[in-house]
Amino acid sequence: MTPPLTVVWFRRDLRVADNPALAAACKRGGPVIALYIHDEQGFFAPGGAQKWFLHHALKSLEASLCAHNIKLVLRNGAETDVITKLARESGATAIYWNRRYVADDITTDRVIKASLKEAGVETGSFNAALIREPWEIETQSGGPYRVFTPFWKSLKILGPSRREIGAPNALPAISANQLKTDRLDDWRLLPSKPNWAKEFPEVWQPGESGASDSLTLFLSNAVNRYGEDRNRPAIRGTSRLSPHLALGTISPLQIWNFTQRAIAAQEIPEGEALKFLSEIAWREFAYHLLYHNPMMPTEPLRPAFKNFPWRDDRKAFVAWTRGETGVPIVDAGMRELWRTGWMHNRVRMIAASFLVKNLLLPWQWGERWFWDTLVDADPANNAANWQWVAGCGADAAPYFRIFNPVSQGEKFDPEGDYVRAFAPELAALPNKFIHAPWKAAALTSEGYPWPIVELDQTRKRALASYEATKLAVL
Numbered sequence: 001m002t003p004p005l006t007v008v009w010f011r012r013d014l015r016v017a018d019n020p021a022l023a024a025a026c027k028r029g030g031p032v033i034a035l036y037i038h039d040e041q042g043f044f045a046p047g048g049a050q051k052w053f054l055h056h057a058l059k060s061l062e063a064s065l066c067a068h069n070i071k072l073v074l075r076n077g078a079e080t081d082v083i084t085k086l087a088r089e090s091g092a093t094a095i096y097w098n099r100r101y102v103a104d105d106i107t108t109d110r111v112i113k114a115s116l117k118e119a120g121v122e123t124g125s126f127n128a129a130l131i132r133e134p135w136e137i138e139t140q141s142g143g144p145y146r147v148f149t150p151f152w153k154s155l156k157i158l159g160p161s162r163r164e165i166g167a168p169n170a171l172p173a174i175s176a177n178q179l180k181t182d183r184l185d186d187w188r189l190l191p192s193k194p195n196w197a198k199e200f201p202e203v204w205q206p207g208e209s210g211a212s213d214s215l216t217l218f219l220s221n222a223v224n225r226y227g228e229d230r231n232r233p234a235i236r237g238t239s240r241l242s243p244h245l246a247l248g249t250i251s252p253l254q255i256w257n258f259t260q261r262a263i264a265a266q267e268i269p270e271g272e273a274l275k276f277l278s279e280i281a282w283r284e285f286a287y288h289l290l291y292h293n294p295m296m297p298t299e300p301l302r303p304a305f306k307n308f309p310w311r312d313d314r315k316a317f318v319a320w321t322r323g324e325t326g327v328p329i330v331d332a333g334m335r336e337l338w339r340t341g342w343m344h345n346r347v348r349m350i351a352a353s354f355l356v357k358n359l360l361l362p363w364q365w366g367e368r369w370f371w372d373t374l375v376d377a378d379p380a381n382n383a384a385n386w387q388w389v390a391g392c393g394a395d396a397a398p399y400f401r402i403f404n405p406v407s408q409g410e411k412f413d414p415e416g417d418y419v420r421a422f423a424p425e426l427a428a429l430p431n432k433f434i435h436a437p438w439k440a441a442a443l444t445s446e447g448y449p450w451p452i453v454e455l456d457q458t459r460k461r462a463l464a465s466y467e468a469t470k471l472a473v474l
Helices: 020-027 048-067 079-090 103-118 148-158 208-219 222-229 242-247 252-264 270-292 303-307 314-322 328-340 345-358 363-373 379-390 405-412 417-422 437-443 455-468
Strands: 006-010 032-038 071-076 094-098 122-126
Touching (some): 006 079, 020 032, 020 122, 071 079, 103 122, 208 242, 314 328, 345 379, 345 455
Parallel strands (some): 006 032
16 A cells, blocks of 8 residues: 655745644655745745745755755745646645745745645644744733733743754655756746845855754854843844744744753853843734734724825935935844845844934835835845834834934944944044034035935924824824
8 A cells, every 4th residue: 555645835834843744744644845945926925035045945954854864955936826726636635834924925835725625635734833823812801912911921921832843764765756847947046147145155054954053153142242232233142043933943942942951951141041032032922913913014003003104215224224324223134134135123123223213214115115125024024124224013123112213333443433334435434424414514424425314304294294294092
């Protein structure tokens, strides 16, 4: 009797360890085939920078699966079409996957599940991306949370809803050569002319081993001063795990358990470690919001913001994207983003605040730019963080909170090391002028632009706009 064949459909879960869908497939006892579908359509199709990370993460995944005698099949096209065709070609009796939380993805998965059931193919879906499912954490009144702090308190009390799963044992080798697979290189995920990602390999090591190395390095060093150093963009004070979480080369449960074990063994300070885990919890909160508010990626969670008088200044937006605003900490961040596919979190807040408050441009423009240029682009995090800065989301920053990029730079980059690294034309300026070169008069560096807006005036303009929309009471 031929053993049952199972297909595991990989999405944003590109790992073999702690992968519930893969573990369940292996547990069936028959051969397993892995599938990854590259679908260029849809609002959340991978952006340019994340395609680079995806290419290398898939190569790493393919090697790991091969060691377990599992073939990775690559297909390009619409998910519903590819799944239906592969089920028919392979003769699979079951197809498993890990759950997604974007509304369109949920709908797609339901349609596919119904279609496969009608064809007599078993399906199974699992939680691999969150500590707890969005519907597993509720307020005392039984609804979803809208404020982070009580959500975090509840998550700490409840803890994970499942146990971490190790990598499966190697399966018996099978022949899957009859199944057509695309060549990864043919997808052209890597930029070539020009190769704007040439510095990415100096910063990132995609794949499970890269994720594990980043976590180990962080917990052996930077976590000890995390509360303070995480705000300093000139030093490596954060974990750099965000792109690994975004594509699932590590799970939040693995991070949670590894950190908790280190706390229990008194290898790291509990207070600093919990601050780090609260950032993992913020990602959980973002998915909680996304699940309960499906339109969050494009529409403000606070309805009154639909009438906010955003400006339509494409020239200012282009200057922001190129790091040519004349405001050093903002420009350094935007240039770091372009060169490395990542931006320090403190600088993200400063750059985002400058866009939506000083320039008064729609947060959706910034969200889309970040989606295309971040290796860690994430459907929930991206939207939740942009709405937080804009003041239109859940648990948002107050509308009157407008980051002053000069004082923020002076506080968190006091020696100007970060600005000098990414805006080298300012390198000769003394520290007292590095974050406000327009005050240096004759010392202003040649080639660096004059500020495209006046900070104090645009701050007042933003406050007036918020007041006029009567958002202060929200």
